[in-house]
Amino acid sequence: EADIYQTPRYLVIGTGKKITLECSQTMGHDKMYWYQQDPGMELHLIHYSYGVNSTEKGDLSSESTVSRIRTEHFPLTLESARPSHTSQYLCASSDNGGGEQFFGPGTRLTVL
């Protein structure tokens, strides 16, 4: 079944650690996105990709980085986690630019 997956679902980690949040989709979509959401707030776009070897920064400045080596895979990396990075991170994909995006279940990150 075509879907979008994120791992881990929950992560509690200490300050200074390097982390990678995984996102994979089996829908064959070219476009993928990372959003960040704090409780009670809107989702903010932090990264997006048009396709393989394409990455762009979103509206919200983020210290994270992304890569797109394969169409189905769009991991997000934080080189040195800080408490200010505590948030929910949501991955999405789309087969067209401005239309419907399909979201993964999210990763809730807590940095102590």
Add this chain to the structure above:
Amino acid sequence: DQQVKQNSPSLSVQEGRISILNCDYTNSMFDYFLWYKKYPAEGPTFLISISSIKDKNEDGRFTVFLNKSAKHLSLHIVPSQPGDSAVYFCAASAWSGGGADGLTFGKGTHLIIQP
């Protein structure tokens, strides 16, 4: 500055009645609008969308209305069911010639359906 605003953080509606969720936007470049539903600890799920060339789109119990002159859209749910209790996000995009621009979201409205 918020470009998509949902001014009601929460809304309580009795089961079987109509739920009306509202959304306002400020960016005139937005030409495609979507509603998402989100349960706790899950990702948003697409509900319904509308293009700026239309003023109404209906899908089962869900209808979205768009008033371009007022820069306002609303989601109607009839009849409301207990499973509709969730946070509803309004989102918008500017097509930008088919680019990969992401969606701009509102802060969400927590809909509570009371038995």
